[in-house]
Amino acid sequence: MSTQPLRELLERAFPDATELDVVDRTGGGDHFQVVVTAPSLSGLSLVEQHRRVYEALSAPLGDGSIHELRIKTKGAS
């Protein structure tokens, strides 16, 4: 899959994001790196921050279209 649908899912989940990036790490459309910085993540542990990303991407994670997902999150703006 392309990065665009993933970006849209993340934009919906993190409308306050100050930084939001999705990279196809291998060009194969199934190894992705996502970066999210959003005030709504502030005060959450890294585990909770990553859980929010997993929830936002639960559909493509569940149907196997994401084979590998690297996540980098930050709470501050």
Added chain:
Amino acid sequence: MSYTDQIKDVIESSDVVLFMKGTPSFVMCGNSDRALQALRRAGAPVTAIDILPDPQIRQALSAISGWPTIPQVFVKGELVGGADIVEELEQSGELAATLRDKLGDEYAAARDETTVALA
């Protein structure tokens, strides 16, 4: 004993648990290796569990942790995270601080690495 009971038992009875693809001596996935290497750099006494022998191990684990991907690292019964988080915490020094806090100052002295097989 069911996988669920075995997994809960090892999480509760071990200081540091790494659920991974493969074993420390034969790692089958780059992300499992990233988590293992970060734990080693921090001197963590790792108890490693290979989830590959049966898909039901992974299903039972994710049902317990609510975490969809492998690897998963637990310290004193608590989910610390996957490869990205463990690497980030190791680089910032927070992983070593957490280990000292939860296991005591001498945690690295043991340098234990244990592999547990579920059946």
